[in-house]
Amino acid sequence: MFWYRNLIKLSTSTKSKIPITKNLLQASLSHFSTANQPPAWAQAQPSGLGPTKPHDKPRVVVLGSGWAGCRLMKGLDPKLYDIVCVSPRNHMVFTPLLASTCVGTLEFRSVAEPIARIQPSISSAPGSYFFLANSTAVDTENHEVHCETVTDGTDTLDPWKLKISYDKLVIASGAQASTFGIHGVKEHAIFLREVHHAQEIRRKLLLNLMLSDVPGLPEEEKRRLLHCVVVGGGPTGVEFSGELSDFIRRDVHERYTHVKDYIHVTLIEANEILSSFDDRLRRYAIKHLTKSGVRLVRGIVKDVKPENLVLTDGSEVPYGLLVWSTGVGPSPFVNSLGLPKSPGGRIGVDEWLRVPTVQDVFSIGDCSGFLESTGKPVLPALAQVAERQGKYLANLLNKICKDGGGHANGAKDMNLGDPFEYKHLGSMATVGRFKALVDLRQSKEAKGISLAGFVSWFIWRSAYLTRVVSWRNRFYVAINWLTTFVFGRDISRI
Amino acid sequence: MFWYRNLIKLSTSTKSKIPITKNLLQASLSHFSTANQPPAWAQAQPSGLGPTKPHDKPRVVVLGSGWAGCRLMKGLDPKLYDIVCVSPRNHMVFTPLLASTCVGTLEFRSVAEPIARIQPSISSAPGSYFFLANSTAVDTENHEVHCETVTDGTDTLDPWKLKISYDKLVIASGAQASTFGIHGVKEHAIFLREVHHAQEIRRKLLLNLMLSDVPGLPEEEKRRLLHCVVVGGGPTGVEFSGELSDFIRRDVHERYTHVKDYIHVTLIEANEILSSFDDRLRRYAIKHLTKSGVRLVRGIVKDVKPENLVLTDGSEVPYGLLVWSTGVGPSPFVNSLGLPKSPGGRIGVDEWLRVPTVQDVFSIGDCSGFLESTGKPVLPALAQVAERQGKYLANLLNKICKDGGGHANGAKDMNLGDPFEYKHLGSMATVGRFKALVDLRQSKEAKGISLAGFVSWFIWRSAYLTRVVSWRNRFYVAINWLTTFVFGRDISRI
The missing domain is CATH 3.50.50.100 (FAD/NAD(P)-binding domain)
Structure with a gap:
């Protein structure tokens, strides 16, 4: 119990005259054991709730x-x-x-x-x-x-x-993100499902931008480092490609002028991009992405190596950043x-x-x-x-x-009322700066409103802003959008 | 060059009729080599600037x-x-x-x-x-x-x-942060000098708060996990202790009610806290920190172990989070x-x-x-x-x-004008919610203004707000302060 003695010499420099109340010390005294042996409770019965x-x-x-x-x-x-x-x-x-x-x-x-x-x-x-x-x-x-x-x-x-x-x-x-058993995906690609994934993508992108700036680096290595490849043409893959091309066109061109001509985005999809959307909207998305510099490639990935991936036709695609968003499967x-x-x-x-x-x-x-x-x-x-x-x-x-059935086994023969019915309200996706798709039809075959362009983008932003859960984050999302618009994106790699 | 062939099947689903311009394809063609061997340039002469x-x-x-x-x-x-x-x-x-x-x-x-x-x-x-x-x-x-x-x-x-x-x-x-050669500091303590240090502290603090909530955990382990120890009573250590106690009093008490009585902050300093400040201000700081629940301990750390640290008098201090800010030495x-x-x-x-x-x-x-x-x-x-x-x-x-001396060896016998003179403008430090110290004297002995309390806190905030480098960050710091005031601190562990 040596530890407690020290508290008596507490803080109070000799010159300062702040009295140390006895209560404070007593409170402190009851806090610790000096036990040094491995904690017994860790080996004992599992803890939890009975x-x-x-x-x-x-x-x-x-x-x-x-x-x-x-x-x-x-x-x-x-x-x-x-x-x-x-x-x-x-x-x-x-x-x-x-x-x-x-x-x-x-x-x-x-x-x-x-x-x-x-x-x-x-x-x-x-x-x-x-x-x-x-x-x-x-x-x-x-x-x-x-x-x-x-x-x-x-x-x-x-x-x-x-x-x-x-x-x-x-x-x-x-x-969990599906890799279809393709070798190397888990090791070399980054998924986009959690905040730490987004942080990893950001750190890698900024690292590659800075490394490619080093004089003496061969052209092809520079191009590899700055080649961002997205596999999967669903809404996540398309939105990420759109954001990335917007970042390149606006922020990289302004802040990384040495390397701006080397950075490119390629989106690889086995079938069609945004397959759940209206054909007209898909065509709009393809046109807009292509115009913003995103290369759309039809292909199936067979193998992922540290610096390049191999498609089923044998061609190799070098990359510096690989983002994988091909859907999900059971965990x-x-x-x-x-x-x-x-x-x-x-x-x-x-x-x-x-x-x-x-x-x-x-x-x-x-x-x-x-x-x-x-x-x-x-x-x-x-x-x-x-x-x-x-x-x-x-x-x-x-x-x-x-109805009294809250406890275990308490709702055995209870009438549960109406079953769950799902009604699709429509889909949205941005495809880059000021452009989005909004498809308000209940299914691909149904009739209804489908829009593409600035108005959709405005709907997309407003809709998500209202859906953000708390007022705090709603406020922050709005502030973030405003500052990005005014000052450009932040590029500090923290 | 198989990779390029794929670009020809580019994007364009069979249904969509977006023409692929030839220029786009040619641009793509020139981007990659399919070289698979280790890059020769990496072994060659170091790159750089001549x-x-x-x-x-x-x-x-x-x-x-x-x-x-x-x-x-x-x-x-x-x-x-x-x-x-x-x-x-x-x-x-x-x-x-x-x-x-x-x-x-x-x-x-x-x-x-x-x-x-x-x-x-x-x-x-x-x-x-x-x-x-x-x-x-x-x-x-x-x-x-x-x-x-x-x-x-x-x-x-x-x-x-x-x-x-x-x-x-x-x-x-x-x-670099000095450890005074004390064993275990680098392994178990966290410094507070870079953003990644702050991120690590935050993650660990939130982790410990959540882990200590598990039923069945013995009291003493709970107290250990939630004991935050700060070593070093300079401005960084004091400000961090103040922020932490404020976080505990405001946010932990509201959002972690199960464990609020177990969390404590101890500040260990070998000499006096805030030694560069006026005695009156130091006394104010000690009083205010003690009142906010920070335990101030006079002691010298001898050894740091994974779950506790040992002082020179042999007493052991168990901790869940250890922040080390005892000054700096040459790198x-x-x-x-x-x-x-x-x-x-x-x-x-x-x-x-x-x-x-x-x-x-x-x-x-x-x-x-x-x-x-x-x-x-x-x-x-x-x-x-x-x-x-x-x-x-x-x-x-x-x-x-x-004056024409910009190039190497060009300023050998140049008259450089006035030498560098340093004039100290004063020191500031917060000690928690709405309280700070401002010492506007040029040295400890000189006369001048020294303040403590709410007005100082207001000066502290205003001064730093104007010193933040860019308008973007100035805006964000103000917005952060505002939202913390309105909504409380954010506790998501990302």
Whole structure:
């Protein structure tokens, strides 16, 4: 207990006459043990939360903090349920604007929304928690989730295991970027799904811009370093290409004048870009991207090496930056679950988003899909779908609790009311400066409004600005857009 | 050349009728070689910049992008000189506000100023460059600097070597955090000098806050995780402690209610905190910090272990976050230079900030100090000193060039005019919410104004706001302060 003695010599220089209250010291004294042995608790029983008692509030455990999980938590009534969220990140990412952060149009912080802002009770209600952890297994027999804490980057912590009992479980853990088993993608390409991906893209892009400025560097190496290749022509790939070409045309030409003629963007797609959009809009996008200097290439990637990728026809494409956005597939966690699956390997759910073979398990978002037996198609992996499901399920769970079925096994034969129905509201994508596509038709075949150009771009910006979750971030997104317009993009590599 | 063939199948889906111009294709064709062998240029002669010719503009090479180097570059006349900057970061850090970014009061981007914004010619004038590189040696005989490019985090690049000839060389590479040879500091403590340090502190603090929320964690482990220890009671350590206690009192109490009673801040200082300030101000700081819950401990650290540190009296202090800010000392690069040294091991300079033993080498900022022979004291490692030296030297170099001495060995017997005189303008430091110290005396003994409290805090904020380099960042700092005031600090861990 030597440590405490020191506190007595506290701060107070000999000259200063601030009295140290005894309370302060006593408070200090009770804080630490000097134990030096490895912590016993780490080897002991896993910690966590045991089953709720009948007179307690029932507990909803949500796995994941994406569009589905966050919309669900926002809608859950904390007076009815204790809410426990398990996710490796403590924020939701506003994915439609993520591409804009890579080149500095928006700040990273502006597209990240802390969960505690979405559902404040998670950090303040006595029985509600957020755990920075990965789920490893679900024990549906015992109504338990097994997790392991995240400790990335710290050398002083070993991950520890948790068991969390649930009354209702919502699996909203999302999907993972698909590589189609192509060799080298994981090692050399960067995905664009999380804020840290955007940070990595930004750092690499700025590094390559600066390295290519070194005199004596051969022309072809300069061109390689500054060749940005995007694989995948969906909205993410197209929006990123558009932002990148805009960054090049506006900011690189002004601030990296030595290398401005060497930087190029190539978008590789196996089929058609923006295949979910109207043909007229697609043609507009192709025309606009080509005009802004994006090279569109039809091809299939066969192999990815550190400095170039190989297409199936044998041609090699050197690159300095490779961004991979070819869609998503089931994550290893979802694959490992012994639950029924929908076509495509997602967790299979019924019309009420329940996993029908077990009690009290629901699944929403990119990790779930309707079972074949429902006769409904698996919905696309879109924020729109995930959000709608989260909202529906929040209402359903609130209703279940109000009807007395909140606790484990309490809703067995309950009438759940209307099943989940998805109505597509349309799609949007920007294709660069002041230009976007807006397709307000319910499906490719349906009739409806589809627009391209400045008005669409204005709709795109306004729509996303209103959809950003908090007023703080809405304010920041607007401020970011304004400063980018006035001062150009920020190029400091931090 | 298979790669080019693919471009012919370019983009254009069969349905779309956008014509592909031949020019676009030809432009594409010339861009890549399919060479797969290791690049020959990397093994060849080091690249770089050769000596300038007599009819060329002379070249000033600046090593470093801190307060000294950036203020110098800002003041250099790009019509007179080509400016080449060598630094491992492409931005200047507004260090007085860095402590505020750790807890989210300010965004990281708001305190980073791209060099290209400070001296635009560096990225646009034909002979001016910025190199993301570390200097490894200075060859004063041949007027050459040897450098190696920075390639952190990328697996596809080997660093390559550069030689840059200079007409005038300014060494402004700064100092490094001193550890006093204490074991474990580098491994377990975090310094607070760069933006990435602030990012690391923030990530660790938020991680610990979330981990300590896990039920089943023993009390003492919880207290350890949430014990933030700051070593060093200079302005940086005090400001960081103040920000942290403010973060705890305002944001943690609101958003992490489960753990709010476990988090504590301890500031360890061997002598007196804020030793350069007026006694009255120091007493005010001690009183205010203690009131805000910061424990001030007089002690000397002997050893740092992964989860606790040991003081010289043998007591152990467990910690979850350890921030080290005990001043600076010469960097290995400065130590390696065969140049005269000032007391304390800095590069020795004369009254005109020249290294007197060699031609055309100057040194400013934390890496330099007056030679004993000048009879002047080594100035403190302050932003204020560095900035004043940068400004003085920019004017001196501009004058030298106008007088015809810009080229190598051209200013041998030139009259340099007035020597550099430093006049201290005073010191400022915040000690938490709405409270700061302002000491406007030229030295500890001199008379003058010294203030503490809200008015000081207002002066502190206004002064720094006007000193932030660009209008963009000035705007952002103001906006950050406003949003922190309105919405609280952001807690997303990205």
